[in-house]
Amino acid sequence: MDTGSQYSPRTVEDIFRDFKCRRAGMIKALTIDVEEFYQQCDPEKENLCLYGLPNEQWEVNLPAEEVPPELPEPALGINFARDGMQEKDWLSLVAVHSDAWLLSVAFYFGARFGFDKADRKRLFSMMNELPTIFEVVSGTAKKQQKEKSVVSNHSSNKSKSNSKPNQRGSESLGKYSKMQPKDEEEGLDEEDEDEHGETLCGACGDNYASDEFWICCDVCEKWFHGKCVKITPARAEHIKQYKCPSCSNKRVRP
Known part of the structure; x- marks a missing residue:
């Protein structure tokens, strides 16, 4: 098992980078x-843990054998509750414990x-600027984003529809922002910040950035x-209806 325990970030910026990658x-x-x-x-297997790795990958594995371990351990036995509760609730519970583990690892290094x-x-403060894993998994982050957008739009007399990206699935937010005439660029920057600044990626939970390709x-x-779901701008041009990996793999379980 390689949980990245040999990697030892030493500065605040190093630890925050490690935190973001594991998250x-x-x-x-x-x-x-x-x-x-x-x-x-x-x-049916033994106590299993969910590990976030410094290379932005994940791993389900047994806990470390050494005592005490090199890093704090994630919640043990997440697999035992899998079939004993609704999948959504189980995922949310794992997400909560994952948030707690990320904090413990970060402050262990500190x-x-x-x-x-x-x-x-x-x-x-740097970690708290990002939505928690639980907020991303449960959809709470998206709900909070919409509520902030409504308040922002109400104060600026904008319609609610302007508080979120309004392009079809196969177009990127970054591409949309670059399609405007040059004489509107200054006003567009402010408008993009208002409309898209709170948009969060459904995969990594990070905020919208105008220089990145996005897909809905x-x-x-x-x-x-696009990089989180492995979709390029060229490929998106040929997609009539895009389904994210979660929606594509969704099936009814007993």
């Missing part, structure tokens, strides 16, 4: 790769390298970084 891997397991994750969490009060506060699922209407 991205766990979000991927609970959203994009949910079918594979579900299958690996066999209740304590190990002697962070003072100011460094700990700055590290937590025509089923669940969530937006994704």
